[in-house]
Amino acid sequence: MSYRSKRGASGKVTLQDVAKETGVSAITVSRALREPGKVSNALRDQILNAIENMGYVPDLNARALASGTSAFIGVLLPSLSHPALSAVLSGIEARVRGTDYRIQYSNTHYDPEEEVKQLRAFAAQRPAGVIVAGTERLENLNTIVKEAGCPVVQTIDSSLKMDGIAVGIDHKQAAMAATRHMLSQGYRRFGILGCGHDIRVRLRQSGYCEVMQQAGLFDESLIIWQDAPPSIHLGSRMIRRFIESRPDVDGVLCQSDDLALGVIFESQRLGIRVPEDFGICGYNDLDYAVSTEPPLSTVRVPRFDIGYKAADIVITLGQGGLIKERIFNMGFEMVDRQTTRRLKAAASA
Amino acid sequence: MSYRSKRGASGKVTLQDVAKETGVSAITVSRALREPGKVSNALRDQILNAIENMGYVPDLNARALASGTSAFIGVLLPSLSHPALSAVLSGIEARVRGTDYRIQYSNTHYDPEEEVKQLRAFAAQRPAGVIVAGTERLENLNTIVKEAGCPVVQTIDSSLKMDGIAVGIDHKQAAMAATRHMLSQGYRRFGILGCGHDIRVRLRQSGYCEVMQQAGLFDESLIIWQDAPPSIHLGSRMIRRFIESRPDVDGVLCQSDDLALGVIFESQRLGIRVPEDFGICGYNDLDYAVSTEPPLSTVRVPRFDIGYKAADIVITLGQGGLIKERIFNMGFEMVDRQTTRRLKAAASA
DNA sequence: CTGTTAGCGCTTTCAT
DNA sequence: ATGAAAGCGCTAACAG
Numbered sequence: 001m002s003y004r005s006k007r008g009a010s011g012k013v014t015l016q017d018v019a020k021e022t023g024v025s026a027i028t029v030s031r032a033l034r035e036p037g038k039v040s041n042a043l044r045d046q047i048l049n050a051i052e053n054m055g056y057v058p059d060l061n062a063r064a065l066a067s068g069t070s071a072f073i074g075v076l077l078p079s080l081s082h083p084a085l086s087a088v089l090s091g092i093e094a095r096v097r098g099t100d101y102r103i104q105y106s107n108t109h110y111d112p113e114e115e116v117k118q119l120r121a122f123a124a125q126r127p128a129g130v131i132v133a134g135t136e137r138l139e140n141l142n143t144i145v146k147e148a149g150c151p152v153v154q155t156i157d158s159s160l161k162m163d164g165i166a167v168g169i170d171h172k173q174a175a176m177a178a179t180r181h182m183l184s185q186g187y188r189r190f191g192i193l194g195c196g197h198d199i200r201v202r203l204r205q206s207g208y209c210e211v212m213q214q215a216g217l218f219d220e221s222l223i224i225w226q227d228a229p230p231s232i233h234l235g236s237r238m239i240r241r242f243i244e245s246r247p248d249v250d251g252v253l254c255q256s257d258d259l260a261l262g263v264i265f266e267s268q269r270l271g272i273r274v275p276e277d278f279g280i281c282g283y284n285d286l287d288y289a290v291s292t293e294p295p296l297s298t299v300r301v302p303r304f305d306i307g308y309k310a311a312d313i314v315i316t317l318g319q320g321g322l323i324k325e326r327i328f329n330m331g332f333e334m335v336d337r338q339t340t341r342r343l344k345a346a347a348s349a
Numbered sequence: 350m351s352y353r354s355k356r357g358a359s360g361k362v363t364l365q366d367v368a369k370e371t372g373v374s375a376i377t378v379s380r381a382l383r384e385p386g387k388v389s390n391a392l393r394d395q396i397l398n399a400i401e402n403m404g405y406v407p408d409l410n411a412r413a414l415a416s417g418t419s420a421f422i423g424v425l426l427p428s429l430s431h432p433a434l435s436a437v438l439s440g441i442e443a444r445v446r447g448t449d450y451r452i453q454y455s456n457t458h459y460d461p462e463e464e465v466k467q468l469r470a471f472a473a474q475r476p477a478g479v480i481v482a483g484t485e486r487l488e489n490l491n492t493i494v495k496e497a498g499c500p501v502v503q504t505i506d507s508s509l510k511m512d513g514i515a516v517g518i519d520h521k522q523a524a525m526a527a528t529r530h531m532l533s534q535g536y537r538r539f540g541i542l543g544c545g546h547d548i549r550v551r552l553r554q555s556g557y558c559e560v561m562q563q564a565g566l567f568d569e570s571l572i573i574w575q576d577a578p579p580s581i582h583l584g585s586r587m588i589r590r591f592i593e594s595r596p597d598v599d600g601v602l603c604q605s606d607d608l609a610l611g612v613i614f615e616s617q618r619l620g621i622r623v624p625e626d627f628g629i630c631g632y633n634d635l636d637y638a639v640s641t642e643p644p645l646s647t648v649r650v651p652r653f654d655i656g657y658k659a660a661d662i663v664i665t666l667g668q669g670g671l672i673k674e675r676i677f678n679m680g681f682e683m684v685d686r687q688t689t690r691r692l693k694a695a696a697s698a
Numbered sequence: 699c700t701g702t703t704a705g706c707g708c709t710t711t712c713a714t
Numbered sequence: 715a716t717g718a719a720a721g722c723g724c725t726a727a728c729a730g
Contacts (some may be wrong), residue, residue: 012498014707025717032707040715057473061419062707064410065722080438093429093456102470105454107442121451124406232637265642268617276457288581293617318384363723374701379725389699411723414706702729707722714717 013056022050033058064126069150072102073314074122074130078110078198079229084284084303088133088155091307099315101128110197110229116144123148125250129314131155132164133307134198152316153310156303157200158329167309167328168289171200173297174332178253181297181334183215185342187279190251191222191282193238193259194229201255204283208253221246230255235262236269243270251279251340257286257298264292264339280339294338302330364406371399382407401605418499421451422663423471423479427459427547430579432607433633433652437482437504440656448475448664459578465493471599472497478663480504481513482656483547500666502659505652505677506549516658516677520549523648523681524556527602527630530646530683532564534691536628539600540571542587542608544579549603553632558600570595579604584611592619600628600689606635606647612689615640629688643687651679655678 006224019026024043030049031246032039039047050056064070075092077085089105096103106122108114115132122130127150145152145163156170175192182190192208194201205223210232212218224242228234235258243249254260264274272278274294282289282298289296309330313323368375373392381388381396399405413419424441426434438454445452450697455471457463464481466657471479476499483505494501494512501513506520524541531539541557543550554572561567573591584607592598603609609631613623621627623643631638631647638645658679663674 012707016707026707027709027718028716031716038715057469059414059707060470060474061410061413063709065408065414065724066707066709068709068722070410078443081432081435082428083430085430089429089456093458102726103455106452107438121405121409125409130505214724227703233640236640261637262640265640268642291582291585291611291614293614361723365723375723376702376725379702380700383725387699392699408723411706414708415723415725417706417725509719603728700730702727704728705724706725709722710720712717712719713715 001061012059012281014136015056016021016057018047018050018054018056019056022047028138040202046096047186068101069126069128071100072104072125072127073311074125075103075105076109076115076118076122076130076132077105080105080107082134082230083286084156084256084301085133088302088310089306091304091309092131092311093186093307094304095311095315097310101315101318119148119152120146123150126150129153131310131314133305134200134238149308151314153313155306155310156301157203158327159199159203163329165313165323165326167313167330169301169306169330169332171203172207172210174283174301175204175253176211177332177334178209178283178299179208181336182251182279182281182340183211183217185275185279187341187342188217189219189222189246190253190279191224191242191246191249192253192255193224193235193242193263194255195226195228195234195238195259198226201225201322204255222249230258232258232262232265235259237262239263240265240270243272250277251281252283253283257282257284257289259295260298260339261288261292261297264296265295275339275342279342282339285335289335289337297337297340298335300333300335306330324349361408361434362403363394364405367396367399367403367405370403370680371396382488398569404561405449418475418477420449421453421474421476421538422660423474423476424452424454425464425467425471425479425481426454426456427483428457429454431483431579432635433505433605433650434482435657436652440653440658441480441660443653444657444658444660444664446464450664450667452546466495468493468501472499475499475637477667478502480659480663482659485601494579494689500663502662504659505650506508506552507548507676508548508552513522514662514672514675514677516655517640518650518655518679518681520552521556521559523632524553525560526681526683527632528557528560529602530685531602531628531630531689532560532566534624534628535602536689536691537566538568538571538595538598539602539628540573540591540598541602542573542584542612543604544575544577544583544587546576550574553604557608571598572634579607581607581611581614585615586611588612589619592621599626601628602630602632604632606631606638606645609645609647609688610637610641613643613645628691631643631688634684638686639686643690646686646689647684649682649684651681655679 015026018029032044106118124265129151132154154166156168157170263280284294285300289298289317364375364378367378381393478500479524481503503515505517592614612629631645634647634649638647
């Protein structure tokens with residue numbers, strides 16, 4: 001037996017079709033699906049059965065139009081290739097899986113105008129919520145956030161760039177911890193490598209500066225920044241020029257593991273001994289940090305947890321729950337591996 | 350002057366509101382937006398102006414419901430962290446940018462059941478098209494594809510696993526080229542490293558086997574495979590065990606650059622000279638392949654172009670265009686860098 | 699070029 | 715526990 005709707009082509013089965021087949025009204029079928037408790041057991045089984053047989057799939061557009069809300073969470077990303085982001089997304093997805101929510105990603109390409117456009121596009125679809133994952137100049141987005149009529153959560157950074165809720169870590173503190181770590185290992189003339197316009201690179205820089213100043217070791221020429229997306233190759237290029245201009249440096253704090261990996265390769269090429277003569281610290285603790293040669297010391301950012309929490313907030317709010325705080329600080333951890341182990345390396349030498 | 354709709358909260362401005370404000374009918378506003386040519390200049394300017402002032406944003410759900418199609422392209426991904434995929438996505442986005450289409454990503458986590466569920470979820474939204482980016486066991490998806498009522502394009506692999514259109518490369522041929530390359534450089538007992546259930550790993554394996562057999566060098570114990578997602582760390586682990594069990598191997602063909610990078614690190618750790626004593630070939634030509642030490646020989650896959658083409662097909666079809674072929678083979682290129690340069694390394698030594 | 703009439707498929711509200 | 719009526723915001727089809 002084959003079911004076909006009258007309107008050929010797509011063979012779309014509607015709620016009506018199921019209703020007729022089951023001998024009930026459309027609304028009952030609708031309820032059987034969304035509020036099973038409100039339909040008698042017998043009827044519900046019968047309906048669910050028919051739905052299965054006929055291959056009925058709810059039209060989400062119609063549902064959204066009628067109910068005034070779509071059960072999806074919009075996720076605004078600055079890039080799809082940013083390796084640090086994928087764990088955040090895994091966290092978001094982990095929280096969403098098993099619920100009726102869906103996720104819709106959107107890529108802003110580090111472009112502030114795109115951010116506005118896409119946040120607006122999301123808002124137009126009345127999503128359950130929007131998660132802004134590590135984007136930048138969001139200053140003028142406040143009005144959109146207000147109009148969005150849904151929760152807006154920004155992540156990776158625990159500082160609030162606009163109205164809404166933030167979940168992330170304190171990047172300045174993290175950079176300070178990393179800087180102190182290198183100092184504790186005996187490095188004295190190490191620089192900080194960064195790139196991109198992300199607000200967080202400035203935060204980390206300021207953390208580094210503050211600690212170096214306190215230690216009386218601050219030197220402006222140790223701050224290296226370039227306007228480019230982070231990449232392994234960029235790390236190689238930046239460190240090469242840095243060392244050429246400042247042959248006396250004894251290490252570098254990288255604002256991302258990618259940069260650090262490039263530095264590792266370049267130091268191999270240059271024949272520089274790590275960690276004895278040169279210390280390298282990364283940022284993020286990506287999967288590969290444990291496999292590099294030597295293994296990379298870095299700052300672990302709880303990226304999965306951040307994503308999970310962000311999604312959790314949206315879902316909680318969507319279900320009528322309450323969120324008391326507006327800022328969630330998820331903490332970080334300095335992971336001491338080999339690239340900064342000058343003391344032990346020296347001791348064992 | 351401030352415009353507010355009657356229905357407070359979200360402050361939603363509708364087509365009707367704009368129509369009233371401008372003194373025209375709703376449909377005219379609708380046309381001014383979608384088919385500007387069909388509205389007189391004077392009126393159009395006036396309407397567009399009002400739209401701007403009132404902050405009107407079309408309700409995409411209503412639009413989709415009324416028109417029977419959403420201007421979005423669904424993209425099914427097996428993972429969000431797969432580095433080889435991000436270039437494909439860039440290609441898709443590049444083609445889509447500037448058009449009225451939007452992209453919706455969905456992550457299947459290498460789970461065949463998720464593939465079915467999500468493809469179905471997409472179909473329910475009547476998208477302009479679906480791009481399946483490098484997924485796996487799609488055999489039983491044919492019915493869904495048929496019901497989808499929209500173009501379904503599968504990528505990265507030019508072999509057709511189901512009805513629809515495919516754009517990608519011939520992975521078997523690519524692996525054969527890589528194998529021949531290593532042979533030409535004098536490597537004789539090199540293995541092939543792979544992981545995951547993707548159909549393509551089997552294709553590449555078979556390409557490797559074929560060439561090795563022809564050369565009379567085939568040895569089953571040189572085929573290494575593991576059921577795990579690709580990662581740098583995995584490459585390290587796999588090669589370590591491989592070399593332990595077969596100390597005589599003189600190289601390895603990796604089914605991904607990540608694996609190859611892990612192999613590079615491990616050979617550094619083991620003190621193995623690359624490329625003199627051990628050749629390494631990657632697959633994909635990711636950004637970092639040029640920066641490793643030594644730089645990685647690999648097979649370049651035109652990932653950006655593949656994504657671009659896939660999106661182009663969907664859009665062309667969506668606009669009533671015609672696509673004659675069902676398979677688009679985008680070609681590959683063996684990129685000879687340092688990790689397989691045994692001949693020149695030997696010559697210059 | 700502009701407007702009128704319907705209706706997309708579903709959910710809301712209010713009855714029963 | 716079930717149903718009838720109304721309408722979400724927009725566009726297709728047909729008029730004029």
